[in-house]
Amino acid sequence: MPLTKAESARLARRTGMAVEKFTWKNEQGILTLLNDDKTRACVFLLTDSSDTNAEGMCSVYDARPKGCKTYPYVLSKDDAAILDDGCPHKEQFPPPSDDDAATLLNLEERILRESQDD
Ligand code: SF4
Numbered sequence: 001m002p003l004t005k006a007e008s009a010r011l012a013r014r015t016g017m018a019v020e021k022f023t024w025k026n027e028q029g030i031l032t033l034l035n036d037d038k039t040r041a042c043v044f045l046l047t048d049s050s051d052t053n054a055e056g057m058c059s060v061y062d063a064r065p066k067g068c069k070t071y072p073y074v075l076s077k078d079d080a081a082i083l084d085d086g087c088p089h090k091e092q093f094p095p096p097s098d099d100d101a102a103t104l105l106n107l108e109e110r111i112l113r114e115s116q117d118d
Pocket of ligand 1: 001033042043044045046057058059060061064065068
């Protein structure tokens, strides 16, 4: 999950962890939440299983990044909001709106700008 620097700072304050302990920079230089080696899920997901359908709880729910709040809405290649195919619960969500697309585009723009500033 990509996140902004402000979101990573908030998570660091919330958890007491150094930002480097729960993020990495992907090939495009974008700050991204790390996955746990064992569960292959986000390091903040409380689960013992690597099964994507397994139960799990976010341990930083109140401080989770905006991308987590808007998930399973994601941007398609042509910048439309779509439901992520990888989400096992996507049928439970209504179709994304134009507002969802605008929110996701604003977030993406901010994250890309930050990655270019480094
Ligand atoms: S909602 Fe929580 S557990 Fe899920 S990706 Fe976001 S921070 Fe990680």
